[in-house]
Amino acid sequence: MASDRSLAMPLPTTREDRRRKLRAPWSNALFVLPFVIVYVLLLIVPLAFGWWLSLQRVDLLAGTSDFIGIRNYLDLALDPIFRGAMRNTFYFVILTVPVFVLLGLALALVLNRPGRFGAALRALFFGSSVLSVTIVTLVWKLVMMPGNGLLADVSHALHWPEFLPLMHEATALPAVAVVTVWWIVGLPMMLFLAALQQIPQELYEAAALDNATRWRTFTKITLPSIWRTVALVAVIEAVLQFQVFGQAQLLTDGGPNNSTRPLVQFIYETGFRQWSFGYSAAAAQVLFALMLIGVVAQAWLLRKKEKA
Amino acid sequence: MSTLAFESRPRGALAGRLGDRLMLGAVVALALLWITPLVWVLCLSFKPNAFLEQHTDVLFSPPFTLQNYTNILQTSAVGGWLVNSLIVSIGQTLLTLMIASLAGYGFARTEFPGKRYVYVICLCGLAVPEQALVIPLHHIFATLDWHNTYGALILPRLASPFGVYLMTQYFKAVPVEIEEAALLDNASRFKVFWRVVLPLSLPAQATLAIFTFLSAWNDYLWPLVSASKPEMYTLTIGLASTQGNFAQSEGIGYLMAQAIFAGLPIFVLYLFFQKYIVAAVAGTAVR
Amino acid sequence: MTGIRLSGVTKRYGDTEVITGLDLDIHSGEFLVFLGPSGCGKSTLLRMIAGLETVSDGQISIGERRVNEQPPGKRGVAMVFQHYALYPHMTVYDNMAFGLRNTGVNAGEVDRRINEAARMLELGTLLQRRPAQLSGGQRQRVAIGRAVVKEPEAFLFDEPLSNLDAALRNRTRLELARIHQRLHATMVFVTHDQVEAMTLATRIVVMNRGRIEQIGAPLDIYRRPATRFVAGFIGAPAMNFIDVERAGENGGRLTVALPFDSVTVPTAVATSSLPAGKLTLGVRAEHVVLDPQGPITGRAEVIERLGDRSLAHVSLPNGQLIVAELPRERELETGDEVRLSLDAAHLHLFDETGAAYHGL
Amino acid sequence: MTGIRLSGVTKRYGDTEVITGLDLDIHSGEFLVFLGPSGCGKSTLLRMIAGLETVSDGQISIGERRVNEQPPGKRGVAMVFQHYALYPHMTVYDNMAFGLRNTGVNAGEVDRRINEAARMLELGTLLQRRPAQLSGGQRQRVAIGRAVVKEPEAFLFDEPLSNLDAALRNRTRLELARIHQRLHATMVFVTHDQVEAMTLATRIVVMNRGRIEQIGAPLDIYRRPATRFVAGFIGAPAMNFIDVERAGENGGRLTVALPFDSVTVPTAVATSSLPAGKLTLGVRAEHVVLDPQGPITGRAEVIERLGDRSLAHVSLPNGQLIVAELPRERELETGDEVRLSLDAAHLHLFDETGAAYHGL
């Protein structure tokens, strides 16, 4: 049975053994060592450096910096643009992550079939992910262009009023979300496919004999078997969508009326366009904190469900 | 037992059923929605830029031209950029697969003191936004004078915990019994990992490979600030640099051709790996 | 209560044909046991009946319905898998309840049936465990339980008792027989255990290489095997075979000459029924009699003491080994010289094609 | 060649103790068979010896080394898993070669050993298949092959023959015996098949609920079971038990009264050895003799015809069922009245604690 205990090799219980334990399995840490080294040097250290930057007023080009404590953070708290960016980011995450999980899973389930037909459809849904964000947004700008974009042409043909999603505060971010889903739904689909491949076939056979309907098979066999991947996709997508940037910047440049500017764009603009590096670093740290909370909360929720 | 009896999968056997048809129908309809912009990109790439300045909604009627593609191919540096991109993306993919799989195995299947804490700390890295690192990393690499090297292009992404998380989750689903058998077969821990667990997680490996390759290939900000010499540009940066200042309105066809050109290698890679993604090579473990 | 009919059923994996044009009528309410060497296609056949494997050719009907295209769940059969296929993420209780809940059996009834099955399979204390926390035999019993609670029209059992100890196997066997009587369900049972086959079966099907060698009542198969394959396959220890020559006739019955010491042995087989060509004599261990007056001389090479009986492996003058069952009171040591006689009434003859000829 | 020593070995899963302070010396080169009811801890014990399961308490040594902390690969044992655990992504050949390649055996030798194993396990034509393309029995044989090719110092077999047909099982058993002789390896073997246990074992260990009930030579265990549990567990059909009263003495040997018809039966058990308290009489089917002069009357309820022998389930006057083995020539029908006698020399007595007392 695919049980999920880790190999319980030496897990001794007598006191003497416990002392040994401290020595023996260190070697297993070698597996994670390469990653940990890279991780510390290329993630932890820069992150700490970023944290340090966020406490300064820095002008990198001039080479000057003043320590100003948490001033940057206080400023952020009062900055309406930053607050708007935060709101937009959360809204975007809430809009997209469930869609990625549900649509990705649905596609994976339907397309988890051998043969050319399934392969072609999978390739198609993956196909859009190979495009760079510039192209994706350009194409969708053309789709949603007023006057003679694809959407306009269609609505003209149907004698509907022209619909310009990017022009309205209420619809702009959802439109960006739609584009994002179109762009990269192939990725969660692939993660789910890989998970589905690990489910032993015999479980489906047993379920089929047990008269399970499709739905029951899905909820009682498939879902419990890939629950870990559901959690994975949800966490990963949340992490990715928290960092939404390119689409929003290129489609709407944060507008209309600051309704689509996400945090990363804020960070980018303040850092690279406005040369407020400390301020930008502080915003990045805030985003980090938010994502950490989001991810931990999500992981925790999903984990509870897994246990239940 | 039924590797060949794929048709006999419950869902296969039910293929005739209405529900299945409906579902498939829905997916095909969705696929049509999905493909429309893609076809559009393709069509636009074969149209003259001047024409596209005025019309972007005419797909299948002339004029057509190959000019956009020849423009790309005649850009003298394109070959070098392509090679750079390949080196960086393949290097990053291979290294990530190695590092992430090793760590994933370590976390999923071995015990060592402090494992849980290390794992949690590593996972917290997921929440670090890329933007928080660009400036510090740039600074560090500048101090070390490493910019404009392949190392600088490859290294930073290796620290991504994404692959580790992914591999850990997938490794957990590999049956323990098989690993036990390998341990008894005198395989070292590493060998168990290499010869048994890795092959059994091929779909996950393929997925991670495609993911890593894709993000490396399309990466923009880091190569932009790290590789300032045109001969070190990746394809993404290189192609973008050839755009005129108003390419988004004046060079649409050229942009689309670039997209196709740059996307093709990933797509080919995907097609190559796709057989592992739904293959049942690893299939169901026999117990 | 429904019979199962297979006609011309064939299964190919790529180029390998593992079941070849198999015809079989399983009567309603029958307890049919499949016996056959490893890899002969028993599981495949069961899986095809269950609908888990497609049929390459031929037809399968359950009751009056042709079911080739029916999904497994609709065929009204329950199956115990050779490899159990328990749901790893469900408790024992849920493993058994799953099928019932799927068909909308109410909770009380589910509970009743599961408790009944748990009692009979001695799983009572394990209901809240997961499969990974069970021993091999316990898992196997859960698999049986999962089939049993469904009270289907037909059961398909693929070696369901192989991992149980003798005592438990005995008890479970009795319970299965009881269920069979209570539900009048059709049972198709694959086993390697001849005691199981003998005690449970209404009929036994002996398979070999994807074909049926013989179908018959248990004792018939044992006493009148249709082919040399069946004769050699059924019975432990296996039947002894000796190449013989025709040596004469006695009241229409053939007498044969053994290939040594010019010993002749009378048989009960009518000479007229026999074709030309070489013959092989078959005799089971229990019909090789230790007889001080016996015509055959030999030397005891190995004595196997199994507790309830002992077997002597005796080497004949031509070097061949023959197995004889020792009478209970008789003690024998390795190396002892013995004399044997063969029980004429229970001798079997096989022609060159393997077809069998019996006396009675 | 190395013995294995377990001292005070205990295994707990959370609160459940599945092995309790078990002491056992497995001699070098011995063929030790574990018998015991399903779930009694046999697999767990094997897995602990192999190093796949941690030991909650106690010590395991192989040879002179304490191995509690040694990783499985270093212990020099090969194991056949109850559920095979084949590598699904490797061919049969690679499955077997894996362990050898890991220890750097050269390619020619690998090939030689695998071909040898394939021959003996009749896997020759399957070497290039993947496990998923094999039948249950074939997989089991691959699992055996994987262990055998390693020619280790000790083998751990967890019900390795359970999915093989009788004929093949016989042949494989002989091959295992041969390997044992050739390699002088220590073999630890879990089985539910008593024929296997009897024919293969130097000693048998009977386990029950995580403890050892008895260790002894096969026939000893069969003839002189140490406890009522062992007596009831070993032998098919199981031993008959009848509650009896002391009825007198005859030359120091106890005579007991059966609980009906005031029948008394002499035994060979010395009265002096017996404790006070209630006694139970145990007698195996083959020692219940159909005897027209026998003192016991009964009615044949069920006749089980197993081919080589037949068993009669006879109901006694007090309603209890007793199983008797029928002499071969004797025909009996259900419902026949019979008279039985018990073979005094082979009667066993059990006291209230379950301890056994034998005659000889």
Add this chain to the structure above:
Amino acid sequence: RTEITLSRFFGACDAEYGKVNDVSKASGECGIITTLVNQFNATNKEDIVVKPQIIEWSPYYTQLDARILSRDVPTISVMHEAVLGDYVKRNLVEPLDDGFKSVGIDKNDFTPHAHRGVTFGDKTYALPFDTHSWLWHINVNLFKKAGLVDANGKPILPKTPDELLAQAKQFKDKTGLPYFAVPIANESAAQTRTFYTWVYQQNGTLFPNGPTKIDLHTPAATNALTLYDKLMKAGDITPGLDYGAANQAFENGKAGVLMCGTWVIEDFTNLSNKPGSALANGYDVVPFPNLFQKKAVWADGHSWVMLKGGAKDEKTRHAALVFLKFLYDHDGDWARTGHLPARQSVITSAAFSALPHRDAIKEISSTGYALPNTVPRQFAIQQIVGEEISNMLSTGKSVADVQKEAEQRTNALLAR
């Protein structure tokens, strides 16, 4: 052999011009700068090789900053005059007065606008290359239809805000089309340029209290914003267009006037020569009409700078200057892109006047205005102000709110 690097945007066009050494054969920004470099490499006598390092326009400064930080500085870089001040203030740019003298570049020949753009204090920090500005591109065919042409067929242009509104109304009544096409969606620069223009036309200033404090509540600013708002509310501006769509709309005859830059003159001129197009024989371009007190229009310029550390030695420095001189000499060629030359002598030359429409717009070299070059982070300010005006146009945000928020945001930025 001296190698110098030239960091620039404008794109690459190897396919068309990779082997062309004669600038007169090229057209377009990319074509002309590419062939200029080729020509220099082929013809210079001092064995100097210019290696272009091309980068996409939008992240150009991000990369340039990164290069400065990693001390990988190009010898010569292109730079907008609007941001030059930021680099000068940080002491990152070499003053070039001596160098200009050494190779014979005469800064007195710089146009007033160009001169203002590259001079800080009394030092010159860059070679100005052009002046680019914001224009009205007019579809004369539609103007005819709207009855807004004079006897010569020249478009009649408004002289006051009210006239503009009236004419726009007339235009709409007659043609059913909006008067203006302006990129609004996903665009901020366009708004800022128009806004600045209308402020400059009123002699207004946005920084009355020093370079780090913007004031958008001046009457000039209020007037400019109000005019913009009125035009939008009256339906005189096509809603919802982004940069590409605005151009498309104009080219397809969906609006009378496109507010866009000097860089599209060439394209539209070509189009007007194509029979059948909406602009056929009916394209005109003018500087922003003066609606207030004086002629003025927003303008910026491309210039070439030598960042400190870019020229590692005197020889390289000299080579760079030689190349700058070459560019200076060929300023007239660059003017074919539509940009105005940075040299007075070129503007007055006959060759320049011979180019289509140039006569009409050459006044900009003296009527062009920019923010005071002491104001830092001008692109960021342009972005914020433009964004807020876009909000007004697209979502109807009130003028007062725009003033308040743009001011707050800008001043917060400048305070950091």
